Amino acid sequence: MLDIILKVTFVIGLVASETIRFPHRMRVKRERKEKRLADERWTVSDFVLDLLAFAGMEIIPLVYVLTPWLGFADYRLPVEVQALMGVAGALAFAAGLWLLWRSHADLGRNWSPTLQIMEQHALVTRGVYGRIRHPIYAAVWLVCLGQALLLQNWIAGLAGLVLFLPVYVLRVPKEERMMLDHFGDEYREYMGRTGRITPRLGR
Numbered sequence: 001m002l003d004i005i006l007k008v009t010f011v012i013g014l015v016a017s018e019t020i021r022f023p024h025r026m027r028v029k030r031e032r033k034e035k036r037l038a039d040e041r042w043t044v045s046d047f048v049l050d051l052l053a054f055a056g057m058e059i060i061p062l063v064y065v066l067t068p069w070l071g072f073a074d075y076r077l078p079v080e081v082q083a084l085m086g087v088a089g090a091l092a093f094a095a096g097l098w099l100l101w102r103s104h105a106d107l108g109r110n111w112s113p114t115l116q117i118m119e120q121h122a123l124v125t126r127g128v129y130g131r132i133r134h135p136i137y138a139a140v141w142l143v144c145l146g147q148a149l150l151l152q153n154w155i156a157g158l159a160g161l162v163l164f165l166p167v168y169v170l171r172v173p174k175e176e177r178m179m180l181d182h183f184g185d186e187y188r189e190y191m192g193r194t195g196r197i198t199p200r201l202g203r
Contacts, residue, residue, distance in 0.1 A: 010061065010089075013097065020101050024104050056144075061147060065151075070156050074154075089146045090146065093146030108124070110124055115171075115175060123179070132198060132199055133176075141164070143160070144160035148161055
């Protein structure tokens with residue numbers, strides 16, 4: 001019974017995550033034809049990285065939830081430990097969802113799902129962006145942690161953390177290089193007073 005509760009909690013979180021993202025994706029799709037592109041650094045490798053992350057955070061865990069195929073990789077812990085992990089996972093997932101929602105709200109029309117800067121692009125430093133430069137990535141890490149704690153399976157649970165890691169390691173430096181090239185000293189000063197995914201200590 002506990003396994004079912006944990007799986008259902010994960011699916012609810014996953015649906016909530018897509019619900020938060022969907023209107024922003026649709027808006028970008030509508031506005032793309034109206035805005036002039038100032039810079040784009042999207043490559044085939046970025047597309048592959050996104051597919052990997054999607055597989056790790058959605059496809060593999062849903063295969064686990066909806067089929068018995070990955071059941072061989074389950075690990076068994078005392079029920080009390082499972083329950084505590086489930087609570088911690090739900091809290092991490094909820095924190096990630098809140099941060100994802102808040103990040104999109106603060107970023108507004110400046111968000112893009114790919115490595116693009118439009119001519120009207122503004123550097124956002126308010127709200128959660130006043131403390132960290134990449135709160136959406138921080139939100140994804142929290143969601144992946146929630147996945148690992150809720151889905152107590154070596155493959156499905158860890159797939160998000162493992163397959164999102166290459167996206168974070170390879171994408172963030174490219175994004176920051178693009179922002180430096182576009183905003184120059186303004187972004188350099190912003191980097192000096194914020195952390196990437198956690199607030200800078202002493203600030």
